[in-house]
Amino acid sequence: MPELPEVETIKSQLEKLIVDKQILKVDVGLAKMVKLPLAKFRKIVIGSKIKKISRRAKILIFKLSNGWSILVHLKMSGRLIFRKKGAKLQIEDTKWNHLIYYFKDGSRLFHNDLRQFGYVKLIKTDELDDFFKKEKLGPEPLKKDFSLIDFSAILKQKSKAKIKQFLIDQQNISGIGNIYSDEILFFAGVHPLRRVADLKPEESKKIFDGIKKILPKALRLRGTSDNDYLDALGNKGEYAIQLKVYGREGEKCKKCRGIIHRVKIGGRSAHFCSKCQKI
Numbered sequence: 001m002p003e004l005p006e007v008e009t010i011k012s013q014l015e016k017l018i019v020d021k022q023i024l025k026v027d028v029g030l031a032k033m034v035k036l037p038l039a040k041f042r043k044i045v046i047g048s049k050i051k052k053i054s055r056r057a058k059i060l061i062f063k064l065s066n067g068w069s070i071l072v073h074l075k076m077s078g079r080l081i082f083r084k085k086g087a088k089l090q091i092e093d094t095k096w097n098h099l100i101y102y103f104k105d106g107s108r109l110f111h112n113d114l115r116q117f118g119y120v121k122l123i124k125t126d127e128l129d130d131f132f133k134k135e136k137l138g139p140e141p142l143k144k145d146f147s148l149i150d151f152s153a154i155l156k157q158k159s160k161a162k163i164k165q166f167l168i169d170q171q172n173i174s175g176i177g178n179i180y181s182d183e184i185l186f187f188a189g190v191h192p193l194r195r196v197a198d199l200k201p202e203e204s205k206k207i208f209d210g211i212k213k214i215l216p217k218a219l220r221l222r223g224t225s226d227n228d229y230l231d232a233l234g235n236k237g238e239y240a241i242q243l244k245v246y247g248r249e250g251e252k253c254k255k256c257r258g259i260i261h262r263v264k265i266g267g268r269s270a271h272f273c274s275k276c277q278k279i
């Protein structure tokens with residue numbers, strides 16, 4: 001699933017590509033992706049201009065010139081791929097395509113999704129704050145004002161949780177999913193099944209440091225393409241070769257040469273090194 005580094009990559013790429021462009025037409029191939037009647041969606045979107053692009057947690061927000069915003073959640077396997085006028089289409093542009101935005105200058109934005117869990121919503125821009133309040137999303141970890149004190153306070157509220165589950169719960173911290181929670185815990189030397197209440201202060205600090213180190217690094221490399229993810233230009237992210245544990249079950253630990261294990265936690269998998277990460 002695209003996590004914070006992947007969604008933020010798409011956001012900053014699209015900022016340079018589609019802001020101030022007018023939407024002339026929208027093709028919707030899969031109606032269930034759009035969480036409102038299609039006629040209403042078309043009526044509001046067609047003719048409007050994209051004024052601003054932002055991100056909250058893993059959700060992209062396209063602010064339109066008419067007071068509405070398009071919200072896009074890529075969920076498991078969504079992609080947004082931009083192609084300029086006359087560009088020769090690649091297989092990834094049309095494969096699993098469900099929505100195409102046509103801009104006035106002849107460029108297009110393809111919204112593709114293999115597993116079809118993603119969604120498109122329309123929210124009035126001045127109601128966005130209320131919308132996100134209701135989603136009860138935790139703080140943005142890359143914001144400078146997200147501090148160790150904030151992090152420790154949230155840990156205290158969820159002391160019964162296992163740390164892996166704590167990290168991927170969007171109500172605790174926004175934007176961390178399966179990949180980066182594994183990598184953060186490896187960095188911190190903390191076993192994914194550890195209870196939050198049992199963490200020593202220095203371990204909490206190491207996890208916090210891991211968040212602040214790994215997410216920006218993954219962002220600089222335009223995210224991780226371990227399976228479906230592509231950035232807004234249709235390119236793979238380059239963080240996959242940096243992965244220490246995620247997706248490496250049975251392989252050797254890059255630090256101690258031990259074996260990477262995988263354990264199931266509440267329907268998710270956690271990857272870890274049992275030598276480097278203390279239970």
Ligand SMILES: [Zn+2]
Binds near residue numbers: 253256274
């Ligand atoms: Zn190890």
